[in-house]
Amino acid sequence: MKTPNTILYGVxxxxxxxxxxxxxxxxxxxxxxxxxxxxxxxxxxxxxxxxDALDAEARAAxxxxxxxxxxxxxxxxxxxxDLTIEGSDRFTLRKESDTQIMAGIRQQFPRAEKLKLKxxxxxxxxxxFDAERLATSRMIARETGLAWLDVWKxxxxxxxARQSLVEAERxxxxxxxxxxxxxxxxxxxxxxxxDAEALRERIAGFAQQSRHYRNGLARxxxxxxxxxxxxxxxxxxxxxxxxxxxxxxxxxHFLVQAKKLATVENEVQMARQDYRPDWALTVGYGHRPAFAxxxxxxxxxxxxxxxxxxxxxxxxxxxxxxxxxxxxLEDALxxxxxxxxxxxxxxxxxxxxLARYDAALLPxxxxxxxxxxxxxxxxxxxxxxxxxxxxxxxxxAMQKLDLQLDSARHQVQLRYFAP
Numbered sequence: 001m002k003t004p005n006t007i008l009y010g011v012x013x014x015x016x017x018x019x020x021x022x023x024x025x026x027x028x029x030x031x032x033x034x035x036x037x038x039x040x041x042x043x044x045x046x047x048x049x050x051x052d053a054l055d056a057e058a059r060a061a062x063x064x065x066x067x068x069x070x071x072x073x074x075x076x077x078x079x080x081x082d083l084t085i086e087g088s089d090r091f092t093l094r095k096e097s098d099t100q101i102m103a104g105i106r107q108q109f110p111r112a113e114k115l116k117l118k119x120x121x122x123x124x125x126x127x128x129f130d131a132e133r134l135a136t137s138r139m140i141a142r143e144t145g146l147a148w149l150d151v152w153k154x155x156x157x158x159x160x161a162r163q164s165l166v167e168a169e170r171x172x173x174x175x176x177x178x179x180x181x182x183x184x185x186x187x188x189x190x191x192x193x194x195d196a197e198a199l200r201e202r203i204a205g206f207a208q209q210s211r212h213y214r215n216g217l218a219r220x221x222x223x224x225x226x227x228x229x230x231x232x233x234x235x236x237x238x239x240x241x242x243x244x245x246x247x248x249x250x251x252x253h254f255l256v257q258a259k260k261l262a263t264v265e266n267e268v269q270m271a272r273q274d275y276r277p278d279w280a281l282t283v284g285y286g287h288r289p290a291f292a293x294x295x296x297x298x299x300x301x302x303x304x305x306x307x308x309x310x311x312x313x314x315x316x317x318x319x320x321x322x323x324x325x326x327x328x329l330e331d332a333l334x335x336x337x338x339x340x341x342x343x344x345x346x347x348x349x350x351x352x353x354l355a356r357y358d359a360a361l362l363p364x365x366x367x368x369x370x371x372x373x374x375x376x377x378x379x380x381x382x383x384x385x386x387x388x389x390x391x392x393x394x395x396x397a398m399q400k401l402d403l404q405l406d407s408a409r410h411q412v413q414l415r416y417f418a419p
Contacts, residue, residue: 065122104284
């Protein structure tokens with residue numbers, strides 16, 4: 001006979017199969033639509049403000065790249081020179097004096113290679129933001145999947161405890177009838193009632209966990225996190241570990257480190273350019289009321305004679321940052337290879353352990369309950385044997401649930417590295 005819970009979750013599963021991530025494209029998602037792990041991950045990426053922030057930063061970097069490739073703004077200078085401040089001709093511009101009214105424009109001309117490198121530096125920053133956006137979207141999908149699994153585990157454990165409670169309540173009612181007929185003791189009735197109450201308390205604990213984890217899931221997908229969940233985990237096997245390791249250099253997280261390395265390499269080239277000076281041109285005009293006007297042209301070139309504490313140090317600093325980022329790149333590759341290998345091996349071993357539960361542990365625990373019930377009904381067994389058998393069956397089911405959760409977590413971790 002199907003219990004109400006069985007019927008309810010059958011309906012949820014049916015709705016889940018019919019749903020797709022597109023269902024969640026609108027803010028007003030139907031509260032009756034069950035959310036699968038993939039739906040939650042897709043929805044989190046679609047509505048994540050972190051990604052909008054990275055998009056804006058990439059746009060800003062590209063605008064800076066345009067500005068970095070242009071010449072500096074020219075400088076306008078206006079003033080008065082050689083103004084007499086003593087004698088009868090003080091503060092005059094008309095009598096014979098050298099007083100001049102001057103105006104000039106000064107334009108700096110950085111080397112073309114410097115402008116090119118500055119523009120490329122800003123472009124590398126924009127590319128880093130693009131890579132960070134891809135890496136962040138992967139991270140968001142992974143964290144959302146892990147948060148979804150926490151909710152799934154709490155609710156699956158709640159369902160298992162409720163199924164056990166149904167049997168415990170039936171046992172308690174049967175004992176009350178037997179007690180009224182003189183075939184059971186009061187201690188047996190109280191023992192059955194305490195066992196049922198303990199299960200109710202356990203169910204309440206799982207319900208609290210579910211609410212707690214749903215609030216955590218809401219951080220990624222909003223109020224849709226309080227919709228029903230699909231009761232089934234993804235069935236497909238995770239990607240092959242070797243193929244994931246072979247594709248690591250194209251993974252967004254690795255690309256972020258590679259883009260940062262390209263940025264600091266650009267800084268090394270910019271530091272080398274500082275040994276080659278820029279130049280500036282000043283063009284001016286002077287008006288002398290008492291004498292003829294004049295014009296001047298002036299060229300300025302910095303002289304990098306004392307490079308020991310400036311250019312040399314800047315170049316050394318840029319090289320040190322390059323070495324640092326190269327080490328980070330190698331460390332990221334090693335870290336990800338280890339993560340892939342560990343998750344793949346753990347997932348494979350968990351499949352073997354789960355198979356053991358399905359093939360032996362759970363069927364035998366059910367058979368033990370049947371045997372204890374038969375012995376108790378025939379008068380040759382004890383109520384304690386029945387309750388112990390049920391508790392062990394529930395604990396084994398919970399242990400299998402823990403293994404399923406671990407297995408699904410490893411899947412989510414491996415999917416993070418999938419091309």
